[in-house]
Amino acid sequence: MDTIDEKIIAELTRNARISHAELASRVLLSRNAVRQRVERLERQGHIAGYTVVRPTRDAADDLVCALVLVYRQDRMRGGDVLAALTRIPEVTICEVLSGDFDIMVRLEARSLDRIQDIWEEVAQMPGVRDMVTALALSRVVNRPRGRRRIAG
Incomplete structure (x- = not known):
């Protein structure tokens, strides 16, 4: 360049x-x-796309957010599920968990229909055994990324 x-x-x-x-x-x-x-x-990927910006409202206010907890069939060989999740643009967080659930995914999409489409896509992925999904009703805390202070 x-x-x-x-x-x-x-x-x-x-x-x-x-x-x-x-x-x-x-x-x-x-x-x-x-x-x-x-x-x-x-x-070359320097321009990845063009987008519409609606200046009248905060873009975060228009998003539908959901948490999806995923059970994989095989925790140790479930890399294909993780790779597929990274290719979904609406996945804003994807973390491997200890305990009952294998993966926690945060989705942020423009509509409930898009959340449902993604949910169906994830449910059909080879290696996904089950899912639990919760929609966010309101946001109480939204701390910016960066350095966070941990009490203790």
Whole structure:
């Protein structure tokens, strides 16, 4: 990635809907050269997608959250389940547990229908024996990531 690629990414970050012609004039390249660079940046994973941002509300307020506790058929050879869970974008936390449950998964999705689709997908995974699911009704504490203070 060179400085022109970084300028392209900066411009797309400010306005993902900018036309190739406008983007070209801002980074001083031809429209075709900009299109080729954007396509290359997408292929290389520097641009992973475009999204809609609704500025009127906090995006976290629109999410449906669920905790899914997963029982695997074989705890020691259940890596395929973990690998499959990492490929689901709505999985925000996936932890292997001790005790009765094998895996705890936190889902954050735009709709209850999407939570159900993911639930069905996980339930059908080879290696998943059973699941217990709970929907979050409200958020009482939401501490930012980073350094946390542990009492004791």
